[in-house]
Amino acid sequence: MPTEAQQRVNCVHSYGMKLSWDINDPQMPQEPAHFDHFCEWPDGYVRFIYRSDEKKAQRHLSGWAMRNTNNHNGHILKKSCLGVVVCARACALPNGSRLQLRPAICDKARLKQQKKACPNCHSALELIPCRGHSGYPVTNFWRLDGNAIFFQAKGVHDHPRPESKSETEARRSAIKRQMASFYQPQKKRIREPEAGEDQDDSDHFNNIPPLENLEEFDTIADTGFPIPGQHCFSLPNSDAYKAACDLATIQGEIMPPFQKYANPRIYFPRPPCSYELASPGYTNSSPYPTIYKDSSNKPNDADWVHLNALQYNVNSYCSFERSCDFTSKQHGWKSALGKAGLGERTDPGQFQAMATRPYHNPELPCRYLTTPPPGAPALQTVITTTTKVSYQAYQPSALKYGDNVQETKNLSGCNYASENMPMSIYPEALDLPATVTRASSPTGSLPLKIPGDCRAIRPTLAFSQESAPSRTDRAEAWDVCISGVGSAISYSDRVSPFFSYGNEDF
DNA sequence: TTTTGCGGGCGAG
DNA sequence: CTCGCCCGCAAAA
Numbered sequence: 001m002p003t004e005a006q007q008r009v010n011c012v013h014s015y016g017m018k019l020s021w022d023i024n025d026p027q028m029p030q031e032p033a034h035f036d037h038f039c040e041w042p043d044g045y046v047r048f049i050y051r052s053d054e055k056k057a058q059r060h061l062s063g064w065a066m067r068n069t070n071n072h073n074g075h076i077l078k079k080s081c082l083g084v085v086v087c088a089r090a091c092a093l094p095n096g097s098r099l100q101l102r103p104a105i106c107d108k109a110r111l112k113q114q115k116k117a118c119p120n121c122h123s124a125l126e127l128i129p130c131r132g133h134s135g136y137p138v139t140n141f142w143r144l145d146g147n148a149i150f151f152q153a154k155g156v157h158d159h160p161r162p163e164s165k166s167e168t169e170a171r172r173s174a175i176k177r178q179m180a181s182f183y184q185p186q187k188k189r190i191r192e193p194e195a196g197e198d199q200d201d202s203d204h205f206n207n208i209p210p211l212e213n214l215e216e217f218d219t220i221a222d223t224g225f226p227i228p229g230q231h232c233f234s235l236p237n238s239d240a241y242k243a244a245c246d247l248a249t250i251q252g253e254i255m256p257p258f259q260k261y262a263n264p265r266i267y268f269p270r271p272p273c274s275y276e277l278a279s280p281g282y283t284n285s286s287p288y289p290t291i292y293k294d295s296s297n298k299p300n301d302a303d304w305v306h307l308n309a310l311q312y313n314v315n316s317y318c319s320f321e322r323s324c325d326f327t328s329k330q331h332g333w334k335s336a337l338g339k340a341g342l343g344e345r346t347d348p349g350q351f352q353a354m355a356t357r358p359y360h361n362p363e364l365p366c367r368y369l370t371t372p373p374p375g376a377p378a379l380q381t382v383i384t385t386t387t388k389v390s391y392q393a394y395q396p397s398a399l400k401y402g403d404n405v406q407e408t409k410n411l412s413g414c415n416y417a418s419e420n421m422p423m424s425i426y427p428e429a430l431d432l433p434a435t436v437t438r439a440s441s442p443t444g445s446l447p448l449k450i451p452g453d454c455r456a457i458r459p460t461l462a463f464s465q466e467s468a469p470s471r472t473d474r475a476e477a478w479d480v481c482i483s484g485v486g487s488a489i490s491y492s493d494r495v496s497p498f499f500s501y502g503n504e505d506f
Numbered sequence: 507t508t509t510t511g512c513g514g515g516c517g518a519g
Numbered sequence: 520c521t522c523g524c525c526c527g528c529a530a531a532a
Contacts, residue, residue: 060510068511069524077511080523106508107525136523165509 016049016151023047023076023141023152032148041161042140042153050149057149060142063164064130064157065103069139080137081130081155082110084162087118088126102162103127132158 015034029049036048038056040063050057060066066079085101092098099118104110114125130137133155143150163171 068509069522070511070513070515070526071522072513074512104508105510109508139523 014046014048016047019049021047021150023143023150028143028145028148028150031146035148039151040164042151043138044153044156046153048151050151052144052147052149054149057142057151060140061165062140063161064138064140065105065162065165066140067105075143077142079140079142081132081139081157082137083128083130084159085113085125085127086160087121088124089118089121091118091121091123093120098160099125100160100162101125102165102168128159130155130157130159132156 014036015032016036019029019032021029032049034049035051035054038050038054038061039046039048040056040061042048042062042064052058060077060079062079065082065084067082069078069080071078082103082105085099085103087099090098099120101113104113110127114127116125117123118125132138136155138153138155138157141150141152141154143152
């Protein structure tokens with residue numbers, strides 16, 4: 001049985017979900033006895049109750065790029081998700097991951113941001129809008145009432161996580177330091193004192209080579225990635241991530257770089273089956289899925305790139321695990337992640353579905369291992385309580401809100417499953433569009449703990465009541481932290497250069 | 507310069 | 520009426 005601390009870290013406990021309330025209720029629960037720990041990555045239809053003195057809650061922070069939305073209600077602050085900025089060509093970074101920038105909140109800054117080129121391949125950047133709430137951006141609501149700050153999220157992010165705000169800030173400050181030292185060669189490099197011996201790789205930004213001009217710096221500073229050819233990311237993956245890991249730890253307030261894994265920067269194209277079959281209305285214009293669709297039998301160059309990247313990711317994941325030594329750093333993570341709080345989603349009226357998360361051999365390409373058989377049920381919102389989890393290197397999930405077909409998000413990041421932590425999906429009875437199915441996505445998995453996630457997965461309709469335990473039982477047995485990854489994506493309405501990718505220079 | 511929050515206003519449903 | 524979203528303003532970072 002997990003300790004409270006574990007629950008906190010794993011984000012599996014939500015007092016907010018234990019109470020029945022809605023952000024719009026005239027009267028909120030008065031003087032709640034318990035509060036949730038701040039959750040940086042709320043996902044799904046979740047509710048939390050924070051102490052009114054919780055700084056992050058006061059600032060209405062979120063790992064997701066949320067912008068203020070006018071809801072004409074002075075008592076309730078509403079924010080909607082901006083999605084994530086990615087490379088239009090979905091190029092693989094040297095470390096195998098993909099660019100997932102945090103969209104600038106300010107419209108003007110965002111437009112400016114989008115005009116910039118991918119720091120890795122110089123192709124255009126693309127903003128993937130969030131449409132996780134019935135086709136609209138996921139919305140978060142904040143309400144201060146008495147000694148509590150009520151938080152309610154609506155929708156399931158259908159895109160990868162962007163870089164967290166703190167991560168972005170940390171990176172920028174690191175780059176500034178780097179630049180400062182670069183332009184003042186007479187001065188000794190400024191290093192993070194606390195970095196210690198790990199410094200060499202922990203601050204890989206220090207490896208940023210001299211820039212030709214400020215423009216480049218600008219690009220790097222904004223995107224966080226050096227231009228191609230530079231050795232910054234030539235470090236072994238483990239080192240690169242360790243660096244990020246250490247940096248995160250040092251920063252003490254940002255999520256561990258897990259999200260880089262948990263939140264696949266590499267999209268795994270949809271498996272040949274599932275949603276397409278399940279969703280007649282699906283317009284396969286998504287670049288990612290397309291590649292696989294067209295090359296399901298014979299990997300093309302792009303495929304291999306993906307596969308290689310996957311392997312890379314998986315391997316680095318392993319390396320990462322080793323290098324970061326989760327166990328020994330547990331406390332560090334905890335302190336850094338103390339805010340994470342996932343709740344028990346025992347909201348009445350909600351039903352939970354479980355999705356089986358197949359265990360995938362990390363050594364093999366997920367795609368070929370996880371592709372569900374053609375006859376596989378499109379809906380797999382079932383999660384076994386003993387699922388080994390999985391880090392999903394690729395996020396095959398795709399969400400197609402338009403036709404009510406949704407793919408199950410990758411639950412992997414939460415791997416606590418391997419720790420005997422049950423996983424649960426909390427569907428939101430309310431607000432649930434006529435969702436019919438949630439196709440499961442194949443995932444590459446690795447047993448690994450990835451703390452700090454707060455995810456609730458919306459169920460799908462296809463889930464049969466019979467197959468689900470009583471609500472109460474579900475709540476007790478399946479409470480879990482669903483984390484990580486996941487994102488289902490629908491690129492159906494976006495045109496991407498990815499199509500022409502297959503025969504290109506990959 | 508960007509973030510954040512506020513609120514007027516508009517259109518769609 | 521609600522909701523999404525555009526816009527500008529202003530304070531703060």
